[in-house]
Amino acid sequence: MDRIPTKAALIRRRINIQDETCSLCGNGEEDVMHLFTGCGFALGVWDAVGCWCKIMPIFAFDFRDLLGVQDQVAGCKWAKKVVRGIVMITCWVIWRSRNAKVFQGTCSKVVDVVALVKSWSILWLKNRSKFSGLV
Structure with a gap:
């Protein structure tokens, strides 16, 4: 929008x-298209997140393609919801990394961003689902 x-x-x-x-x-x-789908940094993040989730590599030509990644996941509706949540968290962490570079001059590495995606995803899953015993 x-x-x-x-x-x-x-x-x-x-x-x-x-x-x-x-x-x-x-x-x-x-722009939104480049930042989340065309940027070399973001592509590295999406590749690592796809490997972590054990799903097909995440290739998106449009931001809307990212919002449909969960539709390509085999499994129950919970698996699809988890992947959708991870995609949203990944977008948020990429945006935060961009803002940190613009406003604070910090340079993030792909591995650091992926580590944040993993930790925030685990926290989200643990606190927003019935998997509260997740470690």
Whole structure:
């Protein structure tokens, strides 16, 4: 819905941004499509998350493709809900990493982002589902 304040969205809203290149990889215009599906950094994160979840590699050409990843997961409805939650958490952690680089100048590594995705996913699953005994 074009509500995420990427550099491209801010420029469209007439906010003065000096550099519109992606904050994470330095290549391409930073819009939602690039940041979550086309950025080399994000592709590394999605590849590692797909391996961790033991699902097919996550390839998305559009942000909406990410929201449909759970439909390709074999298993019960809980497996699909867990994968959907992991996808949402991954998007959130990628966005937080982008903001940390823009506002604090910190450079995240793919392994650090994936570690955050794993820990936040476990916390979410433990506290939001019937799997409260999960360690």
